[in-house]
Amino acid sequence: MPLLNINIKERMEHYQVTGLSVSVIRNHEISFVENYGLREADTLKKVNNDSIFSACSISKFVTAMLVMKLVQQGSLDLDEDVNVKLKSWKVPDNHFTVKRCVTLRNLLGHQSGITDPEKSFMELNSDGRYPTMVELLTGKTPYCDVPIEVKYEPETDFQYSDAGFCIIQLIIEDVLGKSFVEVIDELIFHPLKMTNSTYTLNLPEKFYEDFTSGHNNSGCLAENNYPIYPYPAASGLWTTSKDLSQLVLELMNALKNKSKLGISVEQANEMIQARGCKGWNGLGVFLEGSGIEIELSSLGWGEGFQSMLVAFPLKGDGIVIMTNTDLGVHQMKGIIGEIYQSFN
Template identity: 55%
Template sequence: MERYHVPGLSIALIHDRQIHMAKGFGVLEAGTDHKVDSDTIFNACSISKFVTAMLVMKLVDQGFLDLDEDINNILTSWKLPYSKLIQSNKVTLRTLLSHQSGVVDPEGSFGEFDPTQGIPTMVDLLEGRTPYCKESIKVMYKPGSDFQYSDIGFCIIQQAIEDVLGQSFEEIMNELVFEPLNMKSSLIMRSADVKFSQKISCGHQSNGDLVSSKYPFYPYPAAVGVWTSPSDLARLVIELMYSLHGTSQLGISPRTSKEMITSQGGKVWAGLGLFLDSSNHEVEISSLGWGVGYQCMMIAYPYLRSGAVIMTNTDLGVHQMKGIIGEIVNSLEW
């Protein structure tokens, strides 16, 4: 941590579908003595997409959503504009979750929260009426024909979930995922939540200095808005493992959970809300989080019942596997 200028780090290891070890190292904020522990909260950044995908799977099994239904049949408060690109190939939750929907993030979009601009509604964002996304969203290529990593796709998913259930995404996530799994260190960050700073880790630059906004966050919960601890994320990974064997706490069926870890659209690395690899014939799932002041990683082998979640309060400016997270992952024995 000294070599990489990382003030704080926390890790949870999964063995035999249990949290085998959870421990924090360092401090919440450089120059202080506020220690990181196993309950310290970090910005999950894009690991939020895995969390959102688990919520979608629950809603699919409850009959609220269908992975392969035209998303415009689900949305009520906003619709994807019609184009010939979606005449025969529809945008669906499946293509949105696997980043193959045809929507593309506009250049310069999805910056961190700006207190002078406030938190946008998803409709305003999708219509291009906010500084966070200055272009109205439309399909740019035929759904299913290409892979384009997309935050906007998960904003569409968020709006669909809110339209169907008639509640805010935060309320839905708390009620259907965080509370049932006892994820007490998980929240959707709002500007008022800095009052919980005794548990929330501050963001730092690659040289170890504190970032100017201290708790930088993004007002797009489904895409990048979850703040949590490694132990809480490990509980969600364990839930996926149990769901594959028919013993889900959330009620996710083996068939539905298997969809998450199955290659989508001919892209062998693309699952639903996570990424896939293989090692010694065992499927490997992963999700990476990278934002202003933070980096984190989830990696797991669901059929080996093992995994790890590593979160740091520093953006090293290099891929996770080329920094301290990569050193930890490479040292683990699965």
């Protein structure tokens, strides 16, 4: 069941996209998955349903779903001062935190007062050493070389922040006493049968055959074939378009009180309600429209990869588009945007 009004193969040639996977949700179920091109340029490795892409910042949507699960089971509280549960590091108090504290809610909505230092949060460098979240947050790594602190009063501005999701990851690890990777495997990937998804920093051998290599907008291999971001909750997800669709379906099902993860209708609704000082961001997602037409989206963009997830959760429709090419332009200005328009 191909998408209408677009010749994807022709548009891939036009934009020099090496590989692409599209998963479409209609009426609360996966309608079809289509795959095009190659996992790696100048090889015979074709993209298929099991092909794994770097999802980059779509990781934040998955992390938000994990937070909702942990809030539901009573391990976390969306509106509590994060310092109550943080053990291995604390958000430094300053004059910006006098009236409002940093909470999971404003961290998930990028309105916590936390900002990313300039030229921070890049892919793993050549020394191959994975920093801890405490090292990142205290400014002791090349990925973030200044300590993280609150830079404006929470909930008075929007500043997109990877550092904020590092704090979320640290809370989860401090509270549960396990690594973020273990927790998300146990509570999200395993129960939803997302068998081709991983946040691990060491790419597992069982996935080697399915991983796609990153490419630039000339069709050449990226400098790092498989870019690793050593702050998983913010950008570390490797997955397939079909697996991501399973998670979108879980949110849709939770809104109908049919969650496989035990997420309540109330918690699911929290994610798609605009909060704080902006009307276009929920918890871990961006929003547009209202009522039955509410649309949520999450974008991923990093070295060699671009992707987009869009869903109309109350209508039961959605689309996940993943490429192993960095087009160098916003998703809506390239092939991803053209596919989205065809779907919409």
